[in-house]
Amino acid sequence: MSFLSHATNRIESVLASIRQLEGAEFPYKDSQDALHTIRELFERQLNDLMEQDENSSQEVVKEKCAFSLKNLFCCLPLLGFILRSTNVRNAFEVFGPLRDIARAVLEPEVLVSKRTTKLLLSSEWGYSPVTYPEISDLPGFVLIGLPAPESSNPLLIPLSGHELGHSVWAKRGLAQQFRTDIQKKILEYIKAHWTDYHTLFPNVSKPVDLDTILFARQTWLRALRWALEQAEESFCDFIGIKLYGASYLRAFAYLLSPNVSSPRSASYPDSMARVRNLVKAAKEYKFDPPPDYEDMFRDRPAQSLRPEDRFRLSAADDALEKIVDGLISKAGELVSLSGVSKPDTNEIKRIYERYRLVVPAEKCLTLADILSAAWEAYEDQELWSSVPNMTTDKNRILRDLVLKNIEIFHGEHILQNAQ
Amino acid sequence: MGTFSNNQEANFVWGFHADLATVSCYAAGEVDDLILGRSKRFDALKRLLEMIHNSLVSSEVTASPQSLMDPTTAVAMNHALENSDPTISMNTVDELLVQSNLVAQLLERVITDPQKVKEGEREKLEDLRSLCLELSRSALACEEPIEDVQSQIP
Helix, strand or coil: CHHHHHHHHHHHHHHHHHHHHHCCCCCCHHHHHHHHHHHHHHHHHHHHHHCCCCCCCHHHHHHHHHHHHHHHHHHHHHHHHHHHCCCCCCCHHHHHHHHHHHHHHHCCCCCHHHCCCEEEEEEECCCCCECCHHHCCCCCEEEEEEEHHHCCCHHHHHHHHHHHHHHHHHHCCHHHHHHHHHHHHHHHHHHHCHHHHHHHCCCCCCHHHHHCEHHHHHHHHHHHHHHHHHHHHHHHHHHHHHHHCHHHHHHHHHHHCCCCCCCCCCCCCCHHHHHHHHHHHHHHCCCCCCCCHHHHCCCCCCCCCCHHHHHHHHHHHHHHHHHHHHHHHHHHHHHHHHCCCCCCHHHHHHHHHHHHCCCCCCCCCCHHHHHHHHHHHHHCCCCCCCCHHHHHCHHHHHHHHHHHHHHHHHHHHHHHHHC | CCCCCHHHHHCCCCCCCCCHHHHHHHHHHHHHHHHCCCCCCCHHHHHHHHHHHHHHHCHHHHHCHHHHCCHHHHHHHHHHHHHHCCCCCCCEHHHHHHHHHHHHHHHHHHHHCHHHHHHHCHHHHHHHHHHHHHHHHHHHHCCCCHHHHHCCCC
């Protein structure tokens, strides 16, 4: 059974690599714990495969080998992520505050001292903050990756709110909660555009068949999936805004405006729809969006789709638009439940005044205040203009200043908890 | 019916991917072990029963299939049932729910009294193993190819 021995050898190879990684130095134990969890999974799968023999159903053995290969596909990028989480390129100063926020949002019902959520913070060689959707349920871990050239840029830390949102979405079972409503909106869309639908799917003869006849259901299943994916991405944006206020919008614009020169993905809302929803959520949460924010963006070109998929995507877009208020409410409700304070205008101003003096602020209340003040400073063209040496190196100095401020903030927080 | 927590899930052989495709694959393995007389546990079969129950069998689903039935599980189960038994042909959601209920009942019997099923319904066990494999493949067919997932630009 060569396929079985190939499978076991592949797992033994990855286990050897994991053991090697375990010998590295880890700035935070969370990365080490993630390695152990993955190693134990592969050890269990290896043991299971080793128990298969010639009496076992060969179809079952092949299927198990196939799944073990899928696990390798999924876990190898994660191992790389864990390895890069040890790289000094990362802004380790933000690790503690970010993990506190993740724990508060994911475990609001647990005493602070008993919270266990772990964080993997890494710098990635892909130009986008990432999570790993296929392993988003690595139990008890939140994965946040920032693009390597920006991974020590604290101005982009608000985008971690989006990545945290994926963990909230999974942990709270929100796909199940919103699915019924989204499905209803998609069926309403189809019924409202029945002539177009019937032209594309002539085998479905009447609207009543849409949810009772099996093949008719399959015609709109992809629309449902796209709408759910768009809902999740939108919800994650709203978590980011509720946690970090307008600094989320600014970080989003820094990374993604005016748009990526690539066709639109059906898993995300249209760029402009997404931006309009960001502004809507900001207003709902009582934050002022940056002036002329929408003008910074434009839509990505439409993907070349078959007519059936174009119809499905329109249905998905329409469903998202109709449930977006519910998503904004749910994200707001869950962040409020966490007890994480929203950014405060007076605090932001106080911290910003310190930055004008090139001095970190003491006794800050939230990470969001620090990051919002950082954005104020970044966008102030006059900041430090009286000191020529500083204006030429403004961005680097500001980054260092903000990271130092976050370090002080976290140190004070530890002391406060110890008293 | 008990539910599995995320942390428990991580301790099972299928690991972090407690999706229908993976769980069905390992459920087929547990049935195979039972047929060979070396069964140790029924974690995957219990998890599969829970998934089918929640998605296709529970009273809430049968009362209102349009609102609570998990569409992906429904498509996968439809294909799996038709592929594993050519005599089954379903057209409506109601027919699918009836067939799913029969599968759930068989799973329940296997979990509750495996020896009795093995001795009295050996052929049904072999059918169940085939169905679990088909269900695994049908559920996979509803997923994005892994190469596409990994190359997505968020």
